Amino acid sequence: MTKLKIGILGTGEIAKGRHIPAFHHVKEASITAVMDINEERAQNVANTFNIEHVCTDLGDMLGKIDALLITTPNKFHAPAAIQALNAGVHVMCEKPMALNTKECEDMIAAAEKSCKVLTIAYHYRFMKEARAAKRIIASGEIGEPLVIRIKAMRRRKVPGWGVFTNRDLQGGGTLIDYGCHLLDLALWLTGSSKPTEVSGTTYNHVSRQKDLVNEWGTINPATFEVEDHATAFIRLESGATVMLETSWAANIFQDEETISISGTKGGLDVFPLRVNKAENGVLLNSDVTWMPEDRPFEILQAEHFVQCCLGDCVPLFDAYESMFVSSIIESVYESAKIGRSVQIKR
Ligand SMILES: NC(=O)c1ccc[n+]([C@@H]2O[C@H](COP(=O)([O-])OP(=O)(O)OC[C@H]3O[C@@H](n4cnc5c(N)ncnc54)[C@H](O)[C@@H]3O)[C@@H](O)[C@H]2O)c1
Numbered sequence: 001m002t003k004l005k006i007g008i009l010g011t012g013e014i015a016k017g018r019h020i021p022a023f024h025h026v027k028e029a030s031i032t033a034v035m036d037i038n039e040e041r042a043q044n045v046a047n048t049f050n051i052e053h054v055c056t057d058l059g060d061m062l063g064k065i066d067a068l069l070i071t072t073p074n075k076f077h078a079p080a081a082i083q084a085l086n087a088g089v090h091v092m093c094e095k096p097m098a099l100n101t102k103e104c105e106d107m108i109a110a111a112e113k114s115c116k117v118l119t120i121a122y123h124y125r126f127m128k129e130a131r132a133a134k135r136i137i138a139s140g141e142i143g144e145p146l147v148i149r150i151k152a153m154r155r156r157k158v159p160g161w162g163v164f165t166n167r168d169l170q171g172g173g174t175l176i177d178y179g180c181h182l183l184d185l186a187l188w189l190t191g192s193s194k195p196t197e198v199s200g201t202t203y204n205h206v207s208r209q210k211d212l213v214n215e216w217g218t219i220n221p222a223t224f225e226v227e228d229h230a231t232a233f234i235r236l237e238s239g240a241t242v243m244l245e246t247s248w249a250a251n252i253f254q255d256e257e258t259i260s261i262s263g264t265k266g267g268l269d270v271f272p273l274r275v276n277k278a279e280n281g282v283l284l285n286s287d288v289t290w291m292p293e294d295r296p297f298e299i300l301q302a303e304h305f306v307q308c309c310l311g312d313c314v315p316l317f318d319a320y321e322s323m324f325v326s327s328i329i330e331s332v333y334e335s336a337k338i339g340r341s342v343q344i345k346r
Contacts, residue, residue, distance in 0.1 A: 004309055007033035007065035007089075009058065009080050010072035011045040013162060014094060019069055019121075020049050022298040029306045033061045062087040067117075067309050070094060073169040074176065078103035081118065085110035090117040090309040096180045097322040099171040100330045101346055104323035111319060117308045119315050120322040122184040126297035126304070129273040132288065133189055136268060136275060143265030145190040145240050152182040152246040153256040158207050158228055159248070160217015165207075165224050173226030175202070176329050179246030184325045185270070186242060186259045192321045193238035199341035200332030202227035206249040214249070232332045233341075 006023060008015050011034050023031055033053035036042035046054045055061035058080060062068065067090035070080050078098040081091045085107070097120045098104050111118035124130055137145065152174075163169045164177055187193070206212070207228040208221045228249040234242040259270040266277035273288045293300075307313045331342040 001028070003027075004029040004067055004306055005032045005065045006030065006067045006069060007035070007053075007055070007061045008045075008069045008071060009035050009061070010070065010076070011036040011038075011042045012071060015069070015071040016045055016048075018298050019071060019302065020045070022296070022302040023069075023306075024049075025299045026302050026306050028310060029067075029302075033064050035061050058083055059087070062089050065089060067092065067305070073163050073166075074099055074171050075169050078107055081107045082110045085114045085116050085118065088114055088116060090305075092117075092119050092121060092305045094121045095184070095322075096120075096171070096176050096329065097319070097326050099326075101323060101327045104319070104326050105346070108319045108323065117305070117315060118319045119305055119308065119317040120184075120319070121301065122181060122188075122317070122322065122325075123297050123301050124181045124185040125188055125316060126300040128291045128293055129270050129288075130185055130189070131293065132273055132291050133268055133270045137189055137261070137263075141266060141275060142261065142263035142268050142277075145238075145261050145263045147262045148186050148190060148240060148242040149258070149260040149262075150179070150182045150186050150242060150244045150246075151256045151258045152179045152244075153250050153252060154178070154248050155252050155255050156206075156212075156214050156249050157216045157255070158212070158214050158219050158224075160214065160219055165219070165226050167225040170226065172329065172333060173202075173204070173228055173230075174246045174248040175227060175230040175232075175332060178248065179230060179244060180325055180329060182246070182257065182259055183242075183244060183328060184322065186261070187236075187324060188321060189259070189270070190236075190240060190261060191238065192318065192324065193236035193240060195234055195324055195328050195331070195344050196237050197235040197341055197343055198232055198328055198331035198335055200230060200232035200335040202333065202336040203229040206251065212249075227336075230332060230336070232328070232335075234328055 229247040
């Protein structure tokens with residue numbers, strides 16, 4: 001069997017810790033090339049995982065592979081994806097899709113022109129709770145989704161490694177890094193309606209204090225350039241609204257990661273998954289006691305991408321949906337800057 005040849009751009013934590021081990025479980029694919037601006041890092045990863053080629057030029061690597069996984073800092077997602085798609089290579093790009101809506105549009109245009117797969121690694125969609133929630137909502141159980149509450153909240157867990165707090169390389173902080181996952185999942189679960197208006201606020205007061213008490217490493221307040229907390233109110237074309245709160249550094253009782261959807265007939269919470277209804281004259285909350293497909297999300301994600309590249313399935317990801325997430329993020333930052341709401345035109 002000829003295997004799909006995959007190359008990896010950016011051999012840092014997420015490539016080593018998640019994607020390379022996950023793709024090793026997919027028998028139809030093989031990671032054959034890696035590249036990193038830090039050549040020694042790429043060489044070490046190639047040695048550890050027995051990968052054939054260590055490249056120093058993206059054009060050269062694209063000539064050797066069928067599909068590219070982009071795991072660089074966010075700033076390089078769009079240019080690398082566009083170059084790969086123009087070269088006829090499928091792309092899976094780490095989240096967020098890109099730094100802004102324009103970059104996403106350019107990526108989509110390149111994908112449409114080349115007819116190659118473009119997916120974004122919003123892996124929460126592969127979690128068993130998410131897949132079950134999608135089925136429940138699609139069955140009409142909760143009716144039309146009206147109000148969506150998202151909490152992606154960590155108590156004093158600012159990433160103290162990598163470039164997460166560098167605005168130029170990442171484009172922002174907790175919203176573009178962590179909140180984006182829950183935002184993507186909530187939009188997908190509720191039918192991917194286009195966002196039309198956003199009002200948002202961002203904060204970075206906690207992480208800019210000296211000697212921050214922080215569970216995830218030491219933070220230098222002098223180089224902390226991004227937001228550690230964001231709130232937003234988002235209107236969708238469907239008439240539904242989203243209330244979003246995300247933080248790396250909240251002063252709260254404990255971490256909280258939830259999506260709560262209130263619909264015309266009932267409600268649904270994800271993490272933990274439960275359905276809240278009114279039936280036969282009583283208010284009823286149903287907990288889930290078993291869910292199928294309990295395999296690791298990163299393996300399901302890798303398998304899905306490979307199957308899409310081989311033409312065996314339709315991508316679970318519409319790149320426009322990932323663009324909506326990026327449009328909202330861009331608009332929250334803009335709204336926070338100007339102090340009023342922002343209309344999303346595209
Ligand atoms: N899905 C998730 O849950 C999740 C979790 C963490 C990170 N991420 C995303 O993955 C990406 C990488 O994050 P990470 O934690 O692995 O960061 P990292 O800093 O550990 O790794 C990034 C690697 O990219 C390399 N690099 C930088 N610029 C490059 C360029 N122009 N060309 C080639 N290589 C380049 C760096 O040398 C580094 O080895 C980011 O987009 C981040 O948002 C996603």
